[in-house]
Amino acid sequence: MKIVKTIDEVRRQVKEWRAQGLSVGLVPTMGYLHEGHASLIDASHRDNDRTVVSDFVNPMQFGPTEDLESYPRDIERDAALVEEHGGDIIFNPEPSEMYHEGFSSFVDMNVLTQELCGLSRPVHFRGVCTVVSKLFNIVQPDRAYFGKKDAQQLAVIRHMVDDLNMDIEIIGCPIVREEDGLAKSSRNTYLDAEERKAALVLSQAIDLGINMVRNGETDCTVITDALKKHISAEPRARIDYVKIVDLATMQQITTIDRPALCAIAVYIGKTRLIDNFFTEDV
Numbered sequence: 068m069k070i071v072k073t074i075d076e077v078r079r080q081v082k083e084w085r086a087q088g089l090s091v092g093l094v095p096t097m098g099y100l101h102e103g104h105a106s107l108i109d110a111s112h113r114d115n116d117r118t119v120v121s122d123f124v125n126p127m128q129f130g131p132t133e134d135l136e137s138y139p140r141d142i143e144r145d146a147a148l149v150e151e152h153g154g155d156i157i158f159n160p161e162p163s164e165m166y167h168e169g170f171s172s173f174v175d176m177n178v179l180t181q182e183l184c185g186l187s188r189p190v191h192f193r194g195v196c197t198v199v200s201k202l203f204n205i206v207q208p209d210r211a212y213f214g215k216k217d218a219q220q221l222a223v224i225r226h227m228v229d230d231l232n233m234d235i236e237i238i239g240c241p242i243v244r245e246e247d248g249l250a251k252s253s254r255n256t257y258l259d260a261e262e263r264k265a266a267l268v269l270s271q272a273i274d275l276g277i278n279m280v281r282n283g284e285t286d287c288t289v290i291t292d293a294l295k296k297h298i299s300a301e302p303r304a305r306i307d308y309v310k311i312v313d314l315a316t317m318q319q320i321t322t323i324d325r326p327a328l329c330a331i332a333v334y335i336g337k338t339r340l341i342d343n344f345f346t347e348d349v
């Protein structure tokens with residue numbers, strides 16, 4: 068397992084693998100890896116001969132008041148996890164390696180990004196699409212792995228790959244949770260002990276929603292009202308959004324009469340956490 072800092076070196080290595088007829092999987096991450104990331108690396112290791120894990124806190128996907136500076140980083144720890152899960156390269160470029168002076172080309176999308184996280188984070192998906200396109204061009208993987216935890220991101224990437232004819236199979240992987248239900252996230256490290264307890268309202272709300280759908284509830288307002296009520300009872304929680312959207316368009320719907328996504332974003336103190344369920348998985 069190698070830590071690689073330059074685009075040239077990743078390209079050289081992937082070319083060598085290609086010459087041997089080996090398949091390549093890519094797992095894009097922002098590092099500070101946990102078992103959620105590990106599950107993507109495991110899936111890639113299972114499906115491909117070689118796995119590249121990118122580990123890059125992408126400045127372009129953070130808004131001016133967001134947590135770019137404080138985002139946790141620990142490349143040595145990340146490298147150990149990647150090695151343990153069968154990854155072959157961890158690509159950890161400096162921002163200047165990814166964005167040279169005068170960088171001015173972007174990949175953006177005006178569908179799927181108008182709702183949910185796109186509303187509260189206006190520059191986010193442009194940053195995600197641009198960096199993921201760059202990573203796809205650098206690594207040219209057969210397959211790339213994304214978590215359903217970031218459900219809107221997964222939809223946006225699938226759409227981008229389709230629109231731009233990128234010959235890469237996109238694999239969506241289930242959400243990995245802590246034992247008590249909290250979805251694993253690098254941002255969970257921001258939570259103090261009291262906030263960590265309070266953060267359970269997210270997964271509890273998701274469970275509540277799953278149960279309502281299982282019991283046949285199809286009225287989106289009835290479901291989202293119940294989730295909001297549960298979350299609002301926690302004084303440390305502040306709702307950003309609780310919404311049910313059409314999985315294909317990411318537009319809000321009133322009745323669950325097609326594949327849908329129930330997605331929530333909640334501030335616990337200053338930390339913004341997300342969680343969701345897909346109705347097709349219920």
Ligand code: AMP
Pocket residue numbers: 095096097098102103104106107212213214215216217240241242243244250251252253
């Ligand atoms: P991040 O480093 O947070 O940008 O995440 C990198 C990738 O890991 C994204 O595709 C995420 O959806 C995925 N991921 C993050 N947390 C989880 C989790 N708890 N379960 C599954 N996938 C996850």
